[in-house]
Amino acid sequence: MDIALLGEVMVGKLLEAGLLHSYADIYRLEQRRDEVRCLVIEQQRKTDGGAKTVRVEFGEKRTATLLKGIEESKSRPLSRVLTALGIRHVGANTAELLAEHFGTMDAIAAATEESLQEVAGIGPEVAASVVKWFASEAGRKTIAELKAVGVNMTQPKRRRAAGELPLAGKTVVVTGTLANYDRKQIEQRIKDLGGKVSSSVSKNTDFVLAGEAPGSKLDKAQALGVKVLSEADFEALIRS
Incomplete structure (x- = not known):
């Protein structure tokens, strides 16, 4: 949700202090303001002998900034909330597709695998993952609690045409081993986002x-002057 001062380290501190047990507890921290203020954090300070790590209280000023950011995050669009839930295969781009198509969290929660796949860019693997998460007890509880603390659950609908998908009309060749996808998953992902998967490199690629150990396809791409993307480059492209 991009909340100021609520990074990985701070979340760890809040968990250690017993102040967080669920997503919704973030929005209850105002009620435990004094405990947040008294949390001890580590800071780097310059001294004559170089940088030194010191332990200090989180303090009132930081607490005020944190709580203000948390309050402001309640009004973020539905797509940002979906992304933050950590649903398997639902990153920022997929969350945007779902939010724009369905418009409300309740509509997404009620969607079937078939209706989810009617969204351009959503394939069977993503659809199954979304249905499974919303059908789970943990998923239902999380959404109910976030609603109760006032987190926004809507976003204006906007149906994307197939031509608006990030890989629309693109021919892609995959080579090597990827960190976050097996071959079937990445090929489906490319198709879901409007692209075409080819088994060989040509001037039309x-x-x-x-990925790792790419083999001769990489050599051919370089010889033909075809653009080569790493997995990180690919993720950045589909989020753009």
Whole structure:
């Protein structure tokens, strides 16, 4: 949700202090303001002998900034909330597709795998993951608690045409081993986002997605001047 001062380290401190047990507890921290203020954090300070790590209280000023950011995050669009839930296969781009198509969290929660796949860019694997999460007790509880603390659950609908998908009209060749996808998953992901997967590199290839140990396809792409993307480059492209 991009809340100021609520990074990984701070979340860890809040968990250690017993102040967080669920997503919704973030929005209850105002009620425990004094405990947040008294949390001890580590800071780097310059001294004559170089940088030194010191332990200080989180303090009132930081607490005020944190709580203000938390309050402001309640009004973020539905897509940002979906992304923050950590649903498998639902990153920022997929969350945007779902939010724009369905418009409300309740509509997404009620969607079937078939209706989810009617959204351009959503394939069977993503659809199954979304249905499974919203059908789980933990998923239902999380949404109910976030609603209760006032987190926004809506976003204006906007149906994307197939041509608006990030890989629309692109021919992609995949080579090597990827960290976050097996071959079937990445090929489905490319298709879901409007692209076409090819097994061989040619002058008509738009780009090659290269993982570890890419082999001869990478050599051919470089010889033909075809653009080569790493897995990180690919993720950045589909989020743009």
